[in-house]
Amino acid sequence: MPVSGRLDTPGALSSLKAVFDDVHARRFGHHAPDEPAELVSIRVSAIARRDPLHLTALHRDSEPSDRFVIERRPAALGTAIAMYPVEVADRSLMGAGATLKGPALIEGAGSCLCLPPGAVATCDDAGNLVVEIGIL
Structure with missing residues (x-):
């Protein structure tokens, strides 16, 4: 009320x-x-009303790096019965500009993002993962 x-x-x-x-x-x-x-x-x-919020951009590596990939292991993808070898990334190690191509898993403190084959995840300057899905 x-x-x-x-x-x-x-x-x-x-x-x-x-x-x-x-x-x-x-x-x-x-x-x-x-x-x-x-x-x-x-x-x-x-x-x-409040003053504008100014967020600090994440560190951007000067050269492309895959230091955030911590292992490679089998994972089930979609409805397939088979297991596929995928790269596993640590979300906390992904800086601005970090890119990972599927199939892959991105593990965070409270979540896991499954990137199917053809998908690409890119970390933007604010730390968001932008996922582009290709035609599977």
């Missing part, structure tokens, strides 16, 4: 209860204006 204004003024809670009773009556067809109500939770939204 959206509420605007202050809740710390005299009579604010009784006004809030009246609004609640009105909304409850419209939604459910009944209300209990003489019964106490309990405020269980409040969700607050705020909009404000």
Whole structure:
């Protein structure tokens, strides 16, 4: 139930209860204006102006490198029953401009990205992985 204004003024809670009773009556067809109500939770939204956010770009290697590839191991890809040898990359070692071609796995602290054959992942200056999928 959206509420605007202050809740710390005299009579604010009784006004809030009246609004609640009105909304409850419209939604459910009944209300209990003489019964106490309990405020269980409040969700607050705020909009404000702020200075622009300046993010520091990731380090970009001067030469192409695959130092982020930590091993090669078999993995199941798609619906195929067979296992395929894939490169496994450590996400935390991928700097800006790092590129990896599928089939590959990119392992992070809380996720694993599976790159199918024909896909290419590139780490941008902000650290995002941009994945381009080719026709398989």
